Amino acid sequence: MDVLKGKTAIVTGASSGIGYETARLFASEGANVVVAARRQSELDKLVAAIERGGGKAVALAGNVRDEAYAKALVELAEGRYGGLDIAFNNAGTNGEMGPSSGISLDGWREAMDVNLTGAFLGAKYQIPALQRRGGGSLIFTSTFVGYTVGMPGTAAYAASKAGVIGLMMTLAAELGPQGIRVNAILPGGTATTMAEAWVDTPEKLAVVEGLHALKRRAMPDEIARSVLYLASDASSFTTGSAMLVDGGVSINRT
Ligand SMILES: NC(=O)c1ccc[n+]([C@@H]2O[C@H](COP(=O)([O-])OP(=O)(O)OC[C@H]3O[C@@H](n4cnc5c(N)ncnc54)[C@H](OP(=O)(O)O)[C@@H]3O)[C@@H](O)[C@H]2O)c1
Numbered sequence: 001m002d003v004l005k006g007k008t009a010i011v012t013g014a015s016s017g018i019g020y021e022t023a024r025l026f027a028s029e030g031a032n033v034v035v036a037a038r039r040q041s042e043l044d045k046l047v048a049a050i051e052r053g054g055g056k057a058v059a060l061a062g063n064v065r066d067e068a069y070a071k072a073l074v075e076l077a078e079g080r081y082g083g084l085d086i087a088f089n090n091a092g093t094n095g096e097m098g099p100s101s102g103i104s105l106d107g108w109r110e111a112m113d114v115n116l117t118g119a120f121l122g123a124k125y126q127i128p129a130l131q132r133r134g135g136g137s138l139i140f141t142s143t144f145v146g147y148t149v150g151m152p153g154t155a156a157y158a159a160s161k162a163g164v165i166g167l168m169m170t171l172a173a174e175l176g177p178q179g180i181r182v183n184a185i186l187p188g189g190t191a192t193t194m195a196e197a198w199v200d201t202p203e204k205l206a207v208v209e210g211l212h213a214l215k216r217r218a219m220p221d222e223i224a225r226s227v228l229y230l231a232s233d234a235s236s237f238t239t240g241s242a243m244l245v246d247g248g249v250s251i252n253r254t
Contacts, residue, residue: 003232005030008081010073012064012122013091015042017192018141021224022088027055029228032081035059036073037091056081064091064118074125084129086231089122090141094197095156103156111156116163123171127180135179138171139230140164142184147242148250165242172240181239183230188246189217213248 009026013019015037027033027050035043035057043059050057060076062069077084093114096107119140130136142165145151146158165184172182189195189208195217199205209216226245229235244250 002030003228003234004086007085007231008032008034008077008083009086009088009231010034010036010077010084010122010126011088011090012036012073012118013141014046014059015039017194018187018190018220018223018227019088019090020046021220022090022227023057024050024053024055025221025224025228026086026088026231027057028053029232030055031086031231032077033057034073034077034080036064036069037061038063064089064122065113067121067124070118070121070125073122074129078129078132083133084126085133085136086139087122087126087130087136088139088141088227088231089119089126090139090227091118092141092161092194094194095160097153097157097197099153100155108156111160112163115157115160116167119164120167123167127171127175130175130180131178136181137231137235138175138180138182139227140168140182140184142168142186142242144186144188144244144246144250147186148244148246168242169240176239181230181235183235183238183241183243185223185227185230186242186244186246187218187223188212188244188249190220190223191217192220210254211249211252212246213252213254216247218245218247 011023014035040061095111146162
């Protein structure tokens with residue numbers, strides 16, 4: 001299938017996990033992909049894997065906290081591939097976790113800077129490029145944590161990711177008249193590196209799996225398939241949506 005044929009996408013947080021699988025899927029569906037994260041070596045491996053599969057990708061390493069990086073990613077997409085149609089602002093960090101009264105200001109700011117300000121800076125430069133193209137799809141990664149579920153020890157993470165939903169809703173209202181759709185994906189527990197901070201023993205893994213109606217966590221490619229839906233014309237009337245892809249963790253009470 002080639003549902004993104006002729007499209008160009010930026011994917012942040014592409015060096016591992018959900019972003020990595022999404023970049024691969026976008027490329028396999030025909031998109032040119034600009035992949036972003038701090039670790040150049042991991043991005044290079046991803047580009048090589050995409051090219052081996054006959055796809056097109058280019059990497060630029062940097063930190064999503066930096067405004068110049070957000071601008072450079074869009075310049076690369078337009079310079080290399082002639083425009084931008086899709087952006088998946090997915091890079092994220094747990095920030096400092098633990099009882100809220102013990103969270104340092106630096107730990108709080110880290111979560112805000114990467115998860116919320118990073119998403120804003122991405123969008124700030126992606127929007128004019130999408131406007132130049134006459135439309136497109138902007139996607140953010142949020143989470144059920146701080147949206148449908150309050151979870152002890154996650155104040156900075158939850159607040160930053162709930163902020164992403166507010167940002168998404170505002171942008172959806174602002175940009176809808178210009179044919180730019182804006183949505184957030186809210187994964188449930190997903191087996192990635194980031195999740196190791198939450199699930200570091202078999203006992204904790206069993207508890208986390210049990211919280212989900214499906215009694216398991218997602219694999220990152222399952223989340224990627226839902227991101228593809230938001231990126232593609234299959235979701236042409238979906239905007240302003242906080243889309244739970246959470247294995248039922250939000251509704252489960254058993
Ligand atoms: N796993 C879950 O259970 C879960 C659930 C709900 C939501 N999420 C969200 O899903 C997103 C992806 O996380 P993941 O689970 O796939 O974990 P992951 O495999 O650890 O991926 C995180 C990605 O973000 C990048 N990143 C982190 N800080 C960055 C920074 N300052 N600048 C640029 N890139 C940065 C990392 O790359 P570098 O280290 O190379 O920079 C990596 O590519 C995150 O926003 C996370 O909050 C995850």
